[in-house]
Amino acid sequence: MLRSVQRKYAAPLKSQALNQKLNRLVAAARTPRMASTSSGQQSRSILWFRKGLRLHDNPALRDACTGSAAVFPIFIIDPYFLQKANYKVGVNRYQFLLESLTDLNSSLIGLGSQLLVLRGTPEEVLPKVLRDWGIKKLCYEIDTEPYAKVRDSRVDDMAREAGVEVKKHWSHTLYDTDMLVRENKGKAPLTMQAFEKLVDRVGQPLAPLPAPTARLPPVDVSLPGIKDTEVGVPTWQEMGYKEAPTSIFKGGETEALKRLEHYMKDTKWVASFEKPSTDPTAFIEPATTVLSPYLKFGCLSARLFHQRLLDVYRLHPKHSQPPMSLRGQLLWREFFYTLGSHTPNFDRISGNPICRQITWDSNPELFKAWRDGATGYPWIDAAMTQLREWGWMHHLARHAVACFLTRGDLYLSWESGKEVFEELLIDADFFINSANWMWLSASAFFAQYFRVYSPITFGKKYDKDGAYIRKFLPVLKDMPAKYIYEPWTAPREVQQRANCIIGRDYPAPIVDHAAASKECIARMGAAYKATNTGGAAKASPAKAAPSGDASTSAAAEAPPKKKATGKRAASTDQDNKRQKTLEETVTRKKGGKKEAGK
DNA sequence: AGGCGGTTGGATCG
């Protein structure tokens, strides 16, 4: 490890000449032809916001404004994202979106424009407004998620039929990820190392565009469907949510830029940042930047973040390196976007050529306990509670709960875990979420399935007294530190003094980790022998028999598609009476962002 | 065919 770090330190970002050449080429290709006012004065354009909820580094915005007498910035409230059976969005992420829209609207108003929030499916809404408003040009940011690809190709067809020019721009990712794949002989890299090499070869991303400062072409409010009452940003209640949002993070470009600058100011911290050594239990101030939700919605441009990092690295030549550095985090995002948008069924096991076809158990009771933070392991349950309340938890906390659900303890499918994250995380991102679940379940990318996180000792390593647990599981707030990670081991009188009886006020553990993890490792070994990824069938099934002792009866993996229903060690009753205190009063003690150690 | 590296394991030893 040390050696590889040193090797990478010695090889800084290279091929500047190539970078600059590429930058010039692409910049030239997308420079608006300002001069041609030929189609000019009468022309009306739509700027369609989907992600990319910002004014800075927004090439679609610049394009829409170029040569247009009127520009209509729209956002469409697509019912698709509210269909519960399809793609659940929890109230915290929806609220984050609404806040982002509100912020975007204020910024647009400041430039003499405004955001028009339209209701309906894009396929219905767009043809109507293209016609009603006499639109000549439709501009938007490219989105490579499967749903967006289908939606946009339909919209493109409709626009073409209506004689409307469609202009699409790459600005959600650092690069045109299709170009990266082309540059890699048409194949998306499967390892981070290979991806880093590819990126090094291609050169630096384009410099971000500045936000416009001059007034934008106006919205023609006399046209049909643009009364204030029809185009305002709705509330979460109007979107049909029954429970109020509880996240502490506020959406919007303004907030994103503030957060970015706050973290970039501490240049030593930025330069020494190494993700694996950040503290998952820090909660007064999280140990990482929490810029992910802003990147997800495009409140923050990845290219701006990247540029600001390079600025800091120039001040600190001995800065940390990918994959662990902050820049490395952006490259992980880019890697998963690139691979994910070129892999079918990336969010599923079935039909996913990079995903190992493991037959996981099905057990609704265990799954529910995990989802609801009622496993009886306080570290796991606190993390799941933070997820539900804040819509965010540290990356390593995600590791811990994902490992617990899948290969570590419960042996349940990563797909169901992914769906819970997809609902609850404010930064839930199609490609990144799926990729990380495959990673943690050792279904792709990662194969050392015998490295299992302990639901007891992992959190303890960072937070001996359990402040994180006390914060998110107040029912355990008076449990002595000695027992807080394993409260079932506390003597009865200790439980009584702490006002927390295990099995009554807080659940007993649903599995015995020592036994469960041992069994899981054995089953993973068998699964690895018996299965392959969803792609080409590799070799023969080999012997599927567990090698060692008869640690598990169900060790031999059935071929894909078969459902095993083996259940786990005795699951105790989980009557949890613990109250959720969604509103916590002022947080106290401990925290501050930690310097990344080494 | 074999060695190496792999963003983030745990327990135990010194």
Next chain:
DNA sequence: CGATCCAACCGCCT
């Protein structure tokens, strides 16, 4: 705190 074991995976590179 660092090394070693645990049991031993994968893809990639040579």
